[in-house]
Amino acid sequence: MAADGSAFSDAPVSKETLDRAVTNAHAALGKRQQADGHWVYELEADATIPAEYVLLEHYLDRIDDALEQKIGNYLRRIQSKDHGGWPLYHNGKFDLSASVKAYFALKAVGDDINAPHMRRAREAILDHGGAERTNVFTRCQLALFGDAPWRATPVMPVELMLLPRKAFFSVWNMSYWSRTVVAPLLVLAALKPIAINPRQIHVRELFVTPPEVVKDWIRGPYRSVWGRVFKGLDTVLRPVLPFIPTQTHDKAIKAAVDFIEPRLNGEDGLGAIYPAMANVVMMYRALGVPDEDPRAVTAWKAVQKLLVIKDDEAYCQPCVSPIWDTGLSGHAMLEAASGPNGVAPEETLTELRKASAWLRDKQILDVKGDWAINKPDLAPGGWAFQYGNDYYPDVDDTAVVGMLLHRESDPANAEALERARQWIIGMQSTNGGWGAFDIDNNKDLLNHIPFADHGALLDPPTADVTARCISFLAQLGHVEDQAVIDRAIEYLRKDQEEDGSWFGRWGTNYIYGTWSVLCAFNAAGISHDDPAVVKAVEWLRSVQGADGGWGEGCESYEGGAHGTYGESLPSQTAWATLGLMAAGRRDDPAVAKGMAWLAEQQDENGEWHEDPYNAVGFPKVFYLRYHGYKQFFPLMALARYRNLESSNTRRVAFGF
Template sequence: MREADVPLAEVEGIGSQDLDAIIGEASRWLAEHQNDDGHWVFELEADATIPAEYILLNHFLDEIDDEREQRLARYLRRIQGKHGGWPLFHDGDFDMSASVKAYYALKLVGDDPNAPHMRKARAAILAHGGAERSNVFTRFTLAMFGQVPWRACPVTPIEAVLLPRWAPFHTTKVSYWSRTVMTPLMMLYSRKARAVNPRGIGIAELFRENPERVRDWMKNPTGHWIGAALIQIDKVLRVIEPAVHRLFRARAEAWALDFIEKRLNGKDGLGGIYPAIANTLMAYHTLGLPKDHPNVRTAREAVDGLCVRHGDVEYVQPCLSPVWDTCLASHALQEAGLKAGDAPIARAHDWLRGRQILNVVGDWAHNRGHLRPGGWAFQYWNDYYPDVDDTAVVVMALDRSGEPEVNKEAIARAEEWIVGMQSANGGWGAFDAENNTDFLNHIPFADHGALLDPPTVDVSARCLGMLAQIGRTIEDPVVRRGVDFLWSEQEPDGSWFGRWGTNYIYGTWSALNALNAVGVDPQDPRVRKAVDWLKARQQADGGWGEDCATYWQDRKTEVKGSTPSQTAWALLGLMAAGEVDSPEVERGVRYLLEAPRDGGKWQEELYNAVGFPRIFYLRYHGYSAYFPLWALARYRNLSQGNGARPLYGM
């Protein structure tokens, strides 16, 4: 046999037998973890904040569950950082707000403030400026527990929901997650809600200054002059607030309750996210709804459904990710060779088709009222808030299975919706179009910097990949505008920012796959610059890794270690740019073949995604199962095909 006839994997020294064996093992593992009805759902882990808030919620409502709270406390103690406080991601820096909430939660469940771990936490909090340095959301919690005065919180009157759309603030001008979190929170603020706190626990010891004597609670979140002006407006609103409440609160609360009830979403909860569900429960309590009220029971079931128990340890997920996990697992298994007729794919796609939202006009219609619904949510059900990203990835999974008649209507409805959700700048946001009223990120409430849902590279790349895969070319005006948006967002070093995954590796993989799908020449200088950036970021062990701290501009190059999921993204990006035969790809493949696994799932402790950059991070437990499998299978497919370009949009 001439060398040219030998599969590339063997020429480079990567034995096809080893590659096949691990692809087979990972495929079997993934198939074995599929639920009977066809879907996959893996754990979604955040930081200490959500489990701590769950304990605080129980004590707010006087619904203490000592057994569960002790399991949550064990989790909180386990993830305490070496610095004494709690980080936002594994092995991260001290974070004030997470630390204050975790300390308070542990004290509520009975931990002795003089225990070593509590003394260590308290010392760290005080050394970093004390609990008065907590963020806005934490100060709302502390105000409800009587630990800070309500003036520590920005003016957030419920009457704001009655403002007309032409007003500077309107609920449709903020993101879906902000809308669902703020609506019940504004009721809590306007009523100056007070936790039951039956054990009377406080945390005065965490403040360096008496909270009643602190005068400068309001901070300018961006340092911009607009932020400074809005702080002055906050002071004016504080004076007129009582009169506004007398005139409009009843009407505003009725509007808010109607908004919430229409979106209660059964056991998936308001918006499908923990903060909105918890705020709803506290608002119902504050308004006096009995515990056996159907809406209260529904919200309670939703929040409890986010708990994950492992023996004597438990934590609380921020939300559930079944649609996302299912469509990505389908892609990985199809890349590994499974076909439409194989049971895992057939059952997954049948389940996915049944989850398409076709009859509910969601909040996205505020800016796109002419569209018919046609998307998929991220959670089991979240009809008012279908996810553009999920929708694009589901369509690509359905389309690649090669069942045009079965999937025709689902894909057509999704295509119509995705095209209509394109924003004026050519990109796509996650849940809304034209959600870019930038000045709102300057309001005192927005110190988390994520009030809006503007177009992002990663979501836009998935939409472009989908449109290309189902037949639209770069000559199509929708595709052309999307490609122009991607180019406009490329960083000077050649990479792309990753809004929903960590970070520049994720963004660069996303963009390169989309550009490949629409037919951009892999020798385009801009593509080569991205390829050079990815190659330069490869680590000594052959893998790729990127720390969550890279969301701070002065820490863009930080790495704690290589991870299987980030290595898979880098490999998929390089292969999309025609680099299947490069030494960097071979070393990356070797890293995945040799990296530790638990059965067919790669081990990965470091966090791999983001909710809000610099504020809230995530670890998708499924990422280390399906992304490495996907990358290895694509490498096998392309190397055996002599480097042919991938046929699919991602």
């Protein structure tokens, strides 16, 4: 059924309906633009981050009861009615670690443990092995509250901060997010502080075995034989740690602090991601830094700026996404106002120049971030994901913003584009692909250490990020960049799945990856009849829903089928149709049905709605819901479909 309750039709969407859908969506997205020119939408994760925020307030004894009640409302609403616990994404299966944290937070905000929702959650947790079987980060949280001993966590001595870059266990071999989370966590593990916890909230009832008598906290499952080897190393190192000289220990703590403080980012926080920022707040308290110290004040403000507070609910975001949202919204706005070959009227360009000016001001030109450890001679020129994160520009964001500035054709963008181009080229890994933040960050054995039970300690090249870089460089059209593009295309050819799709590391999932690569191939001039393109097109056709839309669940990251879900979704229908149009299939009946589905799903305000999660932080561990995806991607797809109708070439003239 359509959004208004009417039946779906197999008839192609009419020109009038198409124009109306584009016009209304363009107006709706325009209303979301901030006064200074940028866009930012909510970025939602699972119960974990809001629960951790509540526990952070109790750790510090900085309890805001009114706020915590709103977070409690949010946690109760997203509790599963099926299994009684908390999933990692909409309608997902039970997750033990998220459920333990959510239960702990609800108990902290005052929920009676004998209330029906708490009893159901507790029974589910115990049925799944209890709190002793939670992941490493949850056991660290329990240790901070004295609910588990510190021996429940893997050996991660703060002395790791002293290791040189070439050492296998060096933090420089970890991804940016791991590095920023680990540095303050190592200090906490070294000092072993205990939360103030003024109301003495504990969760011993969540343990199957009393925590003081649990003998083996680290027992897999292991990803390979290396997991067992590293478990053995953990066992050997544990009794050695007390004999590390105090002088070395203190030097390592100082090295951690010296790493952290230049990267504190003001009120954007360390790494501009919640776990790192919260760890810094707790680290300063453990080090005896007064709450009134400017460093502690700023660190606490950074965490609080991630809160989304509504009338009845509140939650904490894992980070914010203004650069990403602005780049993608700008592309959609330009597409909606453009005619054939992407030429937009002057009034639209005038509106978007505010966004471009805002973006140019956010380009990182003076800070050599952690990426420079592998590329010391490369000049900075990228954009971060968040408002401010100068040490950690994002390759994906840089490519998206670069393509927008190039499409806008303002001469004022020339210098920014050239700096971005040079930085993107310099960030290419040796296998031809691009990671999100680092170069050749691919020491896979690190994902087998006990600490890395989340399996996401690294930032290797991926198909979606690589595709965006190809699109950017191809759109710019510098002949001398062809060798860089060719190496990247070869990487993508090798990375194609047997069924014709590509894995989507940062968006859900194979539909996202396949759309990204088809856009890149189109921008790079790969024939629409190329076998890899044809195979991808056939795969996209094969996973289209009977209603004309596409959908894919986060289950596809966990062994589920590629490209399928119980319902069609606006964002994924947009990706699929954009991919097909990039492959020269604008007139394919599958695209026409997708356009009709999108038009029928649009509400009277020109917007779309979807509850399922549409992106991923760490597959199998941490998923995301970008609230903007359901708006700017459908607009982009509908406008592209309309524009290609009147195009002489029927080929997208740019890389995105």
